Structure formats: C-alpha cells, structure tokens
Amino acid sequence: MVELLSSLTSPRLQRVDAEGRLAVKHTDRGSVIDRLYQSGAAKIRFPASPESRACEAVLINTAGGLTGGDRLSWSFRAGEGVKLICTSQACERIYRSRDGEPARLSVKIDVDKGARVSWIPQETILFDGCALERSVEADLASDASLLIVEALVFGRAAMGETVRRVSLRDRWTIRRDGRLVFADAVSFAGNDMEDQLQRRAVAKGHRALATVALVAPDAERHLDHVRERFPDLASSAFAGKLLARLTANEAHDLRKMLIPLAEVLSGENALPKVWAA
Template identity: 25%
Template sequence: MTAEQDVAEISKLIVHKESEQQDWAAELHLGFVRKESKTLLAHRSYRGPLTVQRPFYPEGGLCHVYILHPPGGVVAGDKLLINVQVASAAEALLTTPAAGKFYRSEGKQAAQRVALNIEQGAVLEWLPQETIIYQGARLASTVKITLENDACFIAWEILAFGRPASGEGFECGEALLKWQIFRNGQALYLESMHLDAQAFNARWGLNRHSSCGTLFACPATPEHLDKVRVIIGDSSGRGVTLMDDLLICRASDDKTEAVRRFFENVRTEIRQDIVRCADHTPRIWAT
C-alpha cells in the first residue's frame, strides 16, 4: 500500500472519529538499515492516523522521510507513539510537512511519545516543524533518544504557545515536556519541564514570549560551542552550552520564525561535523 493510499484510508477513519468523538491511539514504527551506499526504510508499520510519505534521496544515500498526521492536530485523550530504529551505519532525516497542533482540552490530557534508537555509526536528524500549543491544551510529550557508542544526531523541538496574531496567549493549560538521552544504557541528559500559565507569564519562565525551543546535537566539541556563540552574538533570548559532547541550544522569542531561523543557522554551521553531510534544507520547509 502506498503512502497516498494510507492517507486516504486514514481520512476515512477521521470522519468516523469526528462522528463518534473517540480518542485516537496511533502508533508509527520505522526501521532504517544500510544497504551498500544507501539507507533503506526497511520496516514501516502503523496503527491509527500516523504514516509516512515514500522515502526519497536528495542527498545521495541519506534517507529523507516525512511523517504524516492527517488529522492535522491532537485533541484531548489522543495518544501518539513514534518509534524509530536506525541500524548501524544507516543515515536518516525525519521531518514533518506542517506544524503540529495540540488543541484545547476540557480536562483530558493528550500524550505524545517519541523513541529514537540510533545504533553504532548511525546518523539521525529529528527535525519536526513547530508544534502549536493552543490556550487550554493539556499535553504530555516525551522524546527519548538512545545512542550506541559513536551514534550521531541532531534533534530539535520548537514550541508556539497560543495564537499571538489573534491576541491569544497561554492563560490556561499545561505542557509537560521531557527529554531523555541515553548512551550505552547510561543517562547522558534528563530534562523535565512544566509549562503552564504561570511559567508562560513569569520573568523566570517564558516572560510571555510565545515561542521557545531546544536543539540537541551529539557528538559536539568546544569548537562547535564557539561557533554557536558567534551566531548568537549580542542577541537576547538565545543560549548554548556543552555537556561532555552534547551540545544544547535554547531560544525564546515573540516569533516562532526567529527561533526556527536560529536553529537552522546552528544546524548549517555544525551539520558537516555532526552528521557528516553538507548543509541541506528539506524542500518541504519551503512550501
């Protein structure tokens, strides 16, 4: 079955969901393997409204895949699971064709869990477009990355709160956000963040900035840290640190585009060293 047929089937399910008001429990499992000079999407399975477009290769053997969520947004009670396995020496880039959305909830929590497993010598870029969290949304999101030996990755999360163009902030709701990064079974980085109305408004929190984000890259060096510091310059709302060989970049801003542009500039500067590929922008970002 092609990705286009998958989307058609899922669209039928969406109509049924809207009429029955049932919660989604969707799963997507992807497995990448290296065969000669090319990475193949050797395994793909899904349940519910999650699938992928057909893989393509704008950079030679590195496999680009777009993750599709046809409903266009996550509502209260939905549960999404994305599990990715990148076998030894395989190279893959995952992104999305549009922003994700978490809608207002009357009490139920929506959940999303992403597990990225990168084996020895493998490369993965996890670069979803921004996630819009509407006022009143309640969500729990976990991204767990497991690395084996010299596995390489760049990953980011860009969040947009409310609808500032309509004068909407984030005066109610909550987002529970976790990042868990392990290497060879040992914790490399663990983070748990609770963003609610208080954190959105407080000076110690987002200070009413409607967008924020985090970028991780590994393995990184002090030279990469210096390069990002040059990019930041005198800009406010930007930060970078290096923990062992894990580079961590932060940004907050009134405009989501500014956070994303900062992360794209960082990726341009470090990509050749981290994932062994020259700078390349997924074409879907330009549409």
C-alpha cells in the same frame, strides 16, 4: 426521542490512537527503509532525494492535531552507519482538552554504531486549554550522533490568539551505551500562562521557544562557532553534548534563528526540505 436528542447533542468524539515505526539500514545506495509500520492517523512519507544518501522521513498526523485522550507514538531505529532525518509535514497542533485529560505523544529513537539521526519536527502549537504529556527517549551507541530540535508556540500571534491555560509535561531522556547522558524536563501548568511566559528565566515575554540538543562525540567543537554566530543565544557544551535554548516573539522569528543553527549542527544530515522551503 429523548435518548436520540441526547446522543446528537453530546457526541463522543473519536480518539486518535496511532503509531508509526521505522527501521532504516545502510546499503551501497545509502540509507534505505528496512521495516515500516503505520497505524491509525500516523503516516510516514519519504520524499525523493537522488542527491542525498540520507533517508528523510516526513511524519504526518492525518487527524490534523491532538486533543485530550489522544495517543500518538513514533519509534525509529537507525542501523549501523545510517543517516536518518525525521521531520513533520506540518506543525503539530494541541487543541483544548474538554475534560482535562492530556494528549499523549511519545518518541523513541535507537541509533546504532556510526549512525546519525536528526529529529527536527516542525513547531508544536499549544492552544488555550490544551493538555499534553510528551516524551522523547533515545538510546545511542558509543559513537552515534543525535540532533534534537523541538519548538513550542503558545498560540498563533498572527491570529490574535491568547493562551491563558496550559498543562504541559515534556520529558527528554538520552542514553549512550545504556548509561544516562542527558535528561531534561519541562512543565507548564495553570491559568496564568501569559504571566509565566513574562518571567526572564522562562521566555522573557516571548511566545515561541525552542530547545536544541546535539549529543555526539564531537559536540563540543561546535560551541565556539555557535557562540560566534549567535552571540545572544544561551548555549553550553560539555561531555559530548551541546545545548541551546531560544525564544522569540512568534514562530516566524524563531524559525529565522532555528534554521541556521540547525544547519550548523546537522553535520552530514542536510535540513529537511519542509524546513528549508
């Protein structure tokens, strides 16, 4: 009886161990699925879009979020001449880790000759006490293009949530023809997250922040337009790359800036329907 009560009061939660893989090829009908694999809570759906020749992939984590010990990986290959848009059905939620072990989320993107990929998931919401290790790794052909839009939200302001403790390690690595062209690393740790976000060099007191990176042969040509349309935005462009960082009081305000900025940088890839709605 003692053992039975112990098992009832201290359940072992099932961990998420999920993977989704997608390869897309170019045909006379546009960009279509070549190979698809999905396991565990990782699902990929493809909204019908007769007017578009791009392939839009909507990623779903059926577990509803991630917590300590969970693993979720996505990998994509865009074949020659492909136009691929990857987004998420909903915001990814990173819940409190009871034992301090991080959730692990990895993204791998391969972009072949003449292809263009937009990686535009909806916001990642960080809850108090969460721990996350995330990596985005991309390999591009010489004339391929990649747009990345990643947003972080520290708690939901509308719900009155306070985020004091977070452990986050976020790494981006982008190579072109095997040569490193862009690397970025962000780390948050400690029990004073509200104080850290107050720092001007971090978030200026805001709770929602985003990084936007365009790696493309013509990336620099967008800079004047971006600075003219978004004069308060921190942005720069050099050597086939454009980088912008945004902050806002909450997710809704951040979206009002992210959507028009992503539209400017998306080129021939229209914004995903879940963002445009």
